[in-house]
Amino acid sequence: MQLTTQPQSPDLTLHFAASTDAAGRLGRGLKPGEVRLSTRGEESDEALALAPTNAADAREVGRALAELARKLSAKSLRVEACEFPAALASAAAVAGWQDRRYKGQAAQDEETESTGEMQLHVSGLSAEEQQRTEGLLRGVTFARELTSAPANVLNPATLAREARGLASEHLQVEIWDESDIQARGMGLLLAVAAGSDLGPRLIRLTLPARGEKRRVIALVGKGITFDTGGYSLKTSAGMYGMKNDMGGAAAVLGAMAALAELREQVPEGVEVRAYVAAAENMVGPRAMRPGDIYRAANGKTVEVTNTDAEGRLVLGDALTVACDEGATEVIDLATLTGVKVSALGNDMAALFCNDRALAAGLEQAAESAGEMVWELPLHRPYLRGYQKNTLADLKNSDMQPAGASIKAALFLQEFVTRPWAHLDIAGNAEKDSVATGWGVGTLVEYVLAQG
Incomplete structure (x- = not known):
């Protein structure tokens, strides 16, 4: 869906009624967030x-409008002025996304003919809000395309190539191959990638600060x-869908794509860096085995008790590099643990943080974005299970759910070694x-x- 600044002759127009207004027979019984033809x-x-009274209602209206437009094959939408136009516009634009890249040509042609590229005009959306919404839309779309791509299309090498495509005058991209990773001592990332003939990649992006650098967000x-x-x-059922185990990487790359578009809105003095540890976790002659011990980039040794607990291994090395390169704060995202889904479901991410200000900032940011997080404790005694009965400094799992x-x-x-937050987004990267x-x-x- 594409945002437009000038209203065209719309196929579908959305009007609003106050909740106190009877809204006539057709509007009787309308619920917040509902859109009725x-x-x-x-x-x-x-x-x-109903006119939205908060951003959450506006997002629900946006999603419902996109769904109605699809059913009606509407190509041009107009929304009359309301409060929270940016929330409505972003939700409608995101909900209108469909991945047609892997359908046959006939199916693609049929869908293009029936829906085409939807045009959306939201009255009251300021120029700055439109720019921000478009930047976010670019980032979310890029992340969705990466996550949606099958593993025979997207692998560590092609993910690195996609990231390199983001390079611009303001966004620097650097790719470390296996020899670079080995030279940096990233033994955990190398271990996870050892079973694949494609090798690992460390993808590093930098959006330099405007003016004098005072903070580095990694x-x-x-x-x-x-x-x-x-x-x-x-298991077969557990393995299906594991192409989306790079949802954290996709979100980070999507955020960098959006921030590059919105560079003038990034506060002066703030540099943003991204680190993506890319690998396939496969079975092969060189693959890591339960009981193997590897040395991480920070010098700690890790015994692999469960090769399916690989995400924390690659993140450990990437977090070390981010801290060593001078980040003032670090935020990681990962589809990390299945039990997170049992605890919080698919709509809410688990937040872990060692810094109160960082946690509060992320909670506020999630609320502003219409994404939900819930903080869980870093209960230190639980780590003992990873420290006992091993020859190494740590085990990667104690095999207890x-x-x-x-x-x-x-x-x-x-x-x-810095203020740090971890977002476990297992279950969040894909819905239906x-x-x-x-x-x-x-x-x-x-x-x-x-700022």
Whole structure:
């Protein structure tokens, strides 16, 4: 869906009624967030909704409007003025996304003919709000396309190529291959990638500060482009869908794409860096085995008790590099633990943080973006299960599901030396088999609020 500044002759127009207004027979019983078709015309249609009283209602209206437009095959939408126009516009634009890249040509042609590229005009949307919405839309779309791509298309090498395509006058991209990673001592990332013939990549992006640099925000993403579980092999049902185990990496790259578009809105003095640890977790002659011990980039040794707990390994090395390179704060995103879904479901991400100001900033950013987070504790005694009965400094799992999300976060904390937050987005990166781009909005809102 494309935002337009000039209203065209719309196929569908959305009007608003106050909740105290009877809104006539057609609007009777309208609920907040609901969009109801009110008039079918020869050349255009009209719909009705209650005027949103908060941003959450506006997002619900936006999503419902996009769904109605699809059903009506409307190509041009107009929304009359309301409060929270940016929330409505961004939700409608995101909800209008469909990935047609992997359909046959006939199906693509048929869908293009029926829906085409939707045009959306929202009255009352300021120029700055439109720019911000368009930047976010670009980032979310990029993240969704990465997450949606099958593993025979997207692997560590092609993910690096996609990231390199973001390079511009203001956004620097650097790719470390296996030899670079080995030279940096990133033994955990190398271990996870050893079972694949594609090798690992460390993808590093930098959006330099405008003016004198005073802060460096590092965004770190788990980029497992496919996860078989390694020799701790997943079941068939558990393995299907593991192309989206790079949802954290996709969100980080999407956020960088959006921030590059919105560079003039990034507060002066704030530099943003992204680190994506990319690998496939496969079975092969060189693959890591349960019981193997590897040395991380920070010198700690880790015994692999479960090869399917690979995300924390690649993140450990990436977090070390981000801290060593001078980040003042670090935020990582990862589809890390299945038990996070049991605890919080698919709509809400788990937040772990060692710094109160950073946690509060991320909670506010998530609320502004319409994404939900819930903070869980970094209960230090739980780490003991990863420290006992091993020849190494740490195990990567104690094989006990109780408290597993907390223990995984505590493992990551062993690799940070800065204010740090971990967002476990297992279950968030995809909804109803459609990639969501979850996390792009939260990261962008957080950076833009650091004035």
